Amino acid sequence: MSTPPTLDDKLMRKAKVMMVVGARPQFIKSAPIIRELVKSRKQIKLSIVHTGQHYDREMSHIFFHELKIPKPIMNLAVGSGSHAIQTATMMKRLEQSMLTLKPDLVVVPGDTNTTLAGAIVAAKLGIQVFHVEAGLRSGDMSMPEEVNRTLTDHCSTMLFAPTRNAVQNLRQEGLGEKTYLTGDTMVDALFAVMPIIRQRTSAVLKRFELCPREYLLMTLHRPSNVDNSSRLREILAAVRRIARKLKVVFPAHPRTRASLARLGSSAISSGRVVISNPLGYVENLCLLKNASCLLTDSGGMQKESFLLHVPCTTLRSSTEWPETLVKKANQLVCDPKMISETVLAVAFDERLRNKIRDLRNPFGDGRASIRIVQLIRESVETQK
Numbered sequence: 001m002s003t004p005p006t007l008d009d010k011l012m013r014k015a016k017v018m019m020v021v022g023a024r025p026q027f028i029k030s031a032p033i034i035r036e037l038v039k040s041r042k043q044i045k046l047s048i049v050h051t052g053q054h055y056d057r058e059m060s061h062i063f064f065h066e067l068k069i070p071k072p073i074m075n076l077a078v079g080s081g082s083h084a085i086q087t088a089t090m091m092k093r094l095e096q097s098m099l100t101l102k103p104d105l106v107v108v109p110g111d112t113n114t115t116l117a118g119a120i121v122a123a124k125l126g127i128q129v130f131h132v133e134a135g136l137r138s139g140d141m142s143m144p145e146e147v148n149r150t151l152t153d154h155c156s157t158m159l160f161a162p163t164r165n166a167v168q169n170l171r172q173e174g175l176g177e178k179t180y181l182t183g184d185t186m187v188d189a190l191f192a193v194m195p196i197i198r199q200r201t202s203a204v205l206k207r208f209e210l211c212p213r214e215y216l217l218m219t220l221h222r223p224s225n226v227d228n229s230s231r232l233r234e235i236l237a238a239v240r241r242i243a244r245k246l247k248v249v250f251p252a253h254p255r256t257r258a259s260l261a262r263l264g265s266s267a268i269s270s271g272r273v274v275i276s277n278p279l280g281y282v283e284n285l286c287l288l289k290n291a292s293c294l295l296t297d298s299g300g301m302q303k304e305s306f307l308l309h310v311p312c313t314t315l316r317s318s319t320e321w322p323e324t325l326v327k328k329a330n331q332l333v334c335d336p337k338m339i340s341e342t343v344l345a346v347a348f349d350e351r352l353r354n355k356i357r358d359l360r361n362p363f364g365d366g367r368a369s370i371r372i373v374q375l376i377r378e379s380v381e382t383q384k
Helices: 007-012 024-039 061-066 083-101 113-124 144-154 164-172 185-207 229-243 254-263 281-290 299-307 336-347 350-358 368-383
Strands: 015-021 044-050 105-109 128-132 158-161 179-181 215-218 247-251 273-276 293-296 312-314 330-332
Touching (some): 015 024, 015 083, 015 368, 024 128, 024 185, 044 083, 044 368, 061 281, 105 113, 105 368, 113 144, 158 164, 158 368, 164 179, 185 281, 185 299, 185 368, 229 247, 229 273, 229 336, 281 299, 293 299, 299 312, 299 330, 312 336
Parallel strands (some): 105 128, 128 158, 158 179, 215 247, 247 273, 312 330
């Protein structure tokens, strides 16, 4: 007959924390939290579970090396599929993982299918869910990310909001009592790698045969932009017009490369458009920091562009980061016919870059991960 645990046994027991990740932006925003949790190893036993939502080396494995974080103890190898199939497969495999690892709480960062799957499974199993980057809203429920983050917030135990706007969103939805303003962990990640960026910039620019401020950096991956062939053709036509005056560097997401292959090389043929495989975190930031401007449909890169004082044009009708839409730091463009005009109007405007540099940073002081881990520690202490 086993002896029941004593009070001392409970006090000595480490809290089991599971971090569920699976996609490129999650690795970045989770890295500072993971490093802080590792420092708390006397109180916390951390398990990192990778769903395999992103599985290419450039979209996954390289980030664990670059960001100096432990490798996952499990990779569920979910791979690609429709949103329903991918999310359902994740949920099935995550349930088994949680039943095996028996975490006391589950941390889910961001707004991917991995985020939602991890939150729902944990909530169904009665495990506390802590959502990092909670409260973001674009108002566009046609975006999978908007569905993911809204549902995740409403089934979470504790919400870590990156900005005051996010806090206000959560209060309006009746979630204020479990909301904490922590700042944005992507600021922590960016601040941590700035010395490396300064060291590596010259080599990265040389590799792509670039000079600072003489090129446009472009990223494109959202289904609304790359899965519709006629819209993608219009976007690429705009890019060719831009390339007459400004070299274009285009690290292409695997989804985008597949769409480009279907269109054929003539859709973007130009000696001044450089298409590459996806880049690692540091290489991407080296290019972004020295670009004349950014053309993107990424949420995270809008924010990174703002923090690095680079003008941004976003190929969307809405954004979850309204803080960037000041002084033309970031401009939303939905009509492909307006892309080249908008980009070229800001690409050579040094005064605009200076205005962006003078703007207040609404995303925090680089200590968000410290605040989040402190809140996690306080929560697990109260459960003992």
